[in-house]
Amino acid sequence: MSRAALKTHKVWRVGANVDTDALAPGAYMKHGIEVIAAHCLEVHRADFAGAVKPGDVLVAGPNFGIGSSREQAAGALKQLGMAAVIAPSYSGLFFRNAFNLGLLLLTCPEAESLQENEHVQLTYEGTTPQVLTASGRLLACAPVPSFLMDMVNAGGLVNVLKQRMAAKSSAASDASLSA
Amino acid sequence: MTFDKASSLPSGAGRTLAQKLIARAAGRSQVRVGDVLTCQVDLAMFHDSSGPRRLKPMLADIGAQIWDRNKVVLVLDHYVPAQDEDAQKIIQVTRDVAKEWQLPHVIDSEGICHVVLPERGHLKPGYFCVGGDSHSPTGGAFGTYMFGIGATEMLGVVATGEIWVQVPQTMRMVWSGALQKGVCAKDMMLHMIGKFGMNGGNYQAVEFAGDTVRGLGMQERMTLSNMSAEMGAQVGLIAADAVTTQYLKSVGVTDAQLEASHFFQTDEDADCQRFEFDAAQLSPQIAAPHSPENTKPVAAFSDIKPTVAYIGACTGAKLADLRAAAEVLKGRQVAPGIQLLVAPASARDQAQAAREGVMQILTDAGASVLPNACGACAGYGGTFQEGATVISSTARNFQGRMGPASVQVYLASPWSVAAAAVTGNISDVRELLS
Numbered sequence: 001m002s003r004a005a006l007k008t009h010k011v012w013r014v015g016a017n018v019d020t021d022a023l024a025p026g027a028y029m030k031h032g033i034e035v036i037a038a039h040c041l042e043v044h045r046a047d048f049a050g051a052v053k054p055g056d057v058l059v060a061g062p063n064f065g066i067g068s069s070r071e072q073a074a075g076a077l078k079q080l081g082m083a084a085v086i087a088p089s090y091s092g093l094f095f096r097n098a099f100n101l102g103l104l105l106l107t108c109p110e111a112e113s114l115q116e117n118e119h120v121q122l123t124y125e126g127t128t129p130q131v132l133t134a135s136g137r138l139l140a141c142a143p144v145p146s147f148l149m150d151m152v153n154a155g156g157l158v159n160v161l162k163q164r165m166a167a168k169s170s171a172a173s174d175a176s177l178s179a
Numbered sequence: 180m181t182f183d184k185a186s187s188l189p190s191g192a193g194r195t196l197a198q199k200l201i202a203r204a205a206g207r208s209q210v211r212v213g214d215v216l217t218c219q220v221d222l223a224m225f226h227d228s229s230g231p232r233r234l235k236p237m238l239a240d241i242g243a244q245i246w247d248r249n250k251v252v253l254v255l256d257h258y259v260p261a262q263d264e265d266a267q268k269i270i271q272v273t274r275d276v277a278k279e280w281q282l283p284h285v286i287d288s289e290g291i292c293h294v295v296l297p298e299r300g301h302l303k304p305g306y307f308c309v310g311g312d313s314h315s316p317t318g319g320a321f322g323t324y325m326f327g328i329g330a331t332e333m334l335g336v337v338a339t340g341e342i343w344v345q346v347p348q349t350m351r352m353v354w355s356g357a358l359q360k361g362v363c364a365k366d367m368m369l370h371m372i373g374k375f376g377m378n379g380g381n382y383q384a385v386e387f388a389g390d391t392v393r394g395l396g397m398q399e400r401m402t403l404s405n406m407s408a409e410m411g412a413q414v415g416l417i418a419a420d421a422v423t424t425q426y427l428k429s430v431g432v433t434d435a436q437l438e439a440s441h442f443f444q445t446d447e448d449a450d451c452q453r454f455e456f457d458a459a460q461l462s463p464q465i466a467a468p469h470s471p472e473n474t475k476p477v478a479a480f481s482d483i484k485p486t487v488a489y490i491g492a493c494t495g496a497k498l499a500d501l502r503a504a505a506e507v508l509k510g511r512q513v514a515p516g517i518q519l520l521v522a523p524a525s526a527r528d529q530a531q532a533a534r535e536g537v538m539q540i541l542t543d544a545g546a547s548v549l550p551n552a553c554g555a556c557a558g559y560g561g562t563f564q565e566g567a568t569v570i571s572s573t574a575r576n577f578q579g580r581m582g583p584a585s586v587q588v589y590l591a592s593p594w595s596v597a598a599a600a601v602t603g604n605i606s607d608v609r610e611l612l613s
Binding site: 017019021022025026027029030031043062063066067068069070071074089091092093095096097100101142143144145147156157158161162164165166169 | 182215228229237240241242243258265266269310311312313315326327328329330331332334335338339343376377378381382408411413470557558559560562575577578579580584
């Protein structure tokens with residue numbers, strides 16, 4: 001794919017150790033994801049949820065998503081239309097939740113060199129994602145295994161399971177037809 | 180989490196507890212660190228927040244059924260007792276779904292999931308388990324591989340009985356020597372989290388070992404495993420032993436079930452990172468706002484005057500924690516200007532504490548007793564007021580978790596919470612016990 005054809009993504013910056021209570025505040029956990037998303041990250045930057053646009057990316061410091069298992073932490077970012085999160089490291093539990101919801105996480109050691117409002121593109125060298133800055137700098141990211149990339153492309157685990165259940169039931173009905 | 184190639188395993192090399200547990204669940208004779216494998220789940224636990232209200236619509240959407248309802252445990256602990264209409268609705272949906280699915284194992288308003296799960300004999304050494312809650316590593320205290328997952332991943336487990344896992348490296352925390360009176364598992368964990376950081380576990384396995392750990396009772400061991408979540412580990416394992424067996428027998432696990440269990444241990448020549456700690460040198464530890472890794476010895480906090488002393492949560496309000504608090508509070512009164520709140524982690528623990536006179540000591544000292552639920556720790560309701568300074572036996576002190584952003588939460592052991600409650604400032608409990 002030529003670089004010109006790649007989408008560009010506006011960068012929103014947050015710091016290190018962003019926790020799940022900041023992403024999905026407990027007080028709103030009894031509500032649906034639309035409500036939780038409206039309060040996403042408000043403890044760090046009140047301007048975020050109201051102004052972020054679909055296709056933007058969130059760039060954070062290390063240990064993004066520490067804390068709770070509540071997947072609404074990833075779901076809120078997905079709901080706001082984030083194209084990806086780019087950070088040097090993640091909580092393992094958050095990492096699984098994000099991919100299960102179809103939210104792409106890029107593990108990028110140099111993430112913190114990206115600036116607020118800068119525009120980046122995401123490109124792939126095989127299974128290895130790269131972040132391309134407007135000035136032409138390429139930031140390497142850790143490879144994403146194909147089963148997790150498939151999950152992102154399918155829009156999350158629910159869709160993967162649907163495909164699997166459908167394949168199973170069509171195999172079962174084939175078997176009953178041939179019986 | 181990185182997905183580099185799996186390391187090679189020299190033949191004849193020792194295996195870690197984590198490797199043995201995963202190998203069993205994956206049906207392999209051996210597994211290498213870094214391997215990504217599909218494991219069969221022995222038990223799945225979820226609660227009123229992560230469970231039915233999220234799972235039911237998704238299960239219908241994908242057209243699947245629960246793979247094995249006998250292997251599912253549902254606990255109502257996050258939204259009970261209901262504080263408002265929304266919470267009431269969530270509880271009702273949870274109870275309705277439990278009936279509709281005919282779940283045989285439902286524990287409703289009788290305590291916090293991580294405490295009631297072993298209390299009802301559901302965890303057995305050798306099991307591979309998942310929980311819909313981040314403190315699910317608590318189960319590792321029973322020699323089970325147990326970790327937390329989100330609701331969508333739980334859907335996958337509930338529909339298929341399977342989950343993927345990457346075989347972790349093991350960080351082996353070897354503790355030797357005797358803890359001083361008034362110093363406990365919570366202090367050990369706060370110390371380790373301070374040393375390694377909130378994500379220092381890097382989603383690998385932490386294993387707690389050494390004579391100090393073997394000398395701890397099951398509930399203290401659970402505190403270690405519980406807070407491996409705050410180290411960012413996937414699991415916090417402790418090899419099952421005679422102490423485990425004795426506990427399991429006391430909660431009704433049969434000899435036949437114990438025979439069928441797997442008491443795995445890390446081989447001495449297994450490849451792991453080893454860290455050594457001297458228990459006798461450990462002083463009470465406090466984690467300052469707003470992170471469990473902001474840990475220092477108690478002496479650094481003597482000018483802090485809490486307005487609330489909170490003994491609660493799966494981390495810090497089990498029977499062992501209530502007994503510790505009572506030992507400090509016996510014959511003493513809560514200081515003026517401070518409110519002592521106690522939310523026993525389970526109804527059974529509270530009943531036993533009542534039989535022992537522990538509850539009486541707590542209330543005589545001026546404690547208010549709250550329901551057996553997650554309470555203020557989850558932050559879903561009943562949190563602290565604007566401007567409160569809290570010393571808490573819970574696991575997390577993130578800004579805004581337990582109330583408005585202005586609330587300052589200091590994490591401590593139940594010993595230290597009780598000491599602050601009677602002295603009015605954060606103080607060294609050892610001075611009250613001598």
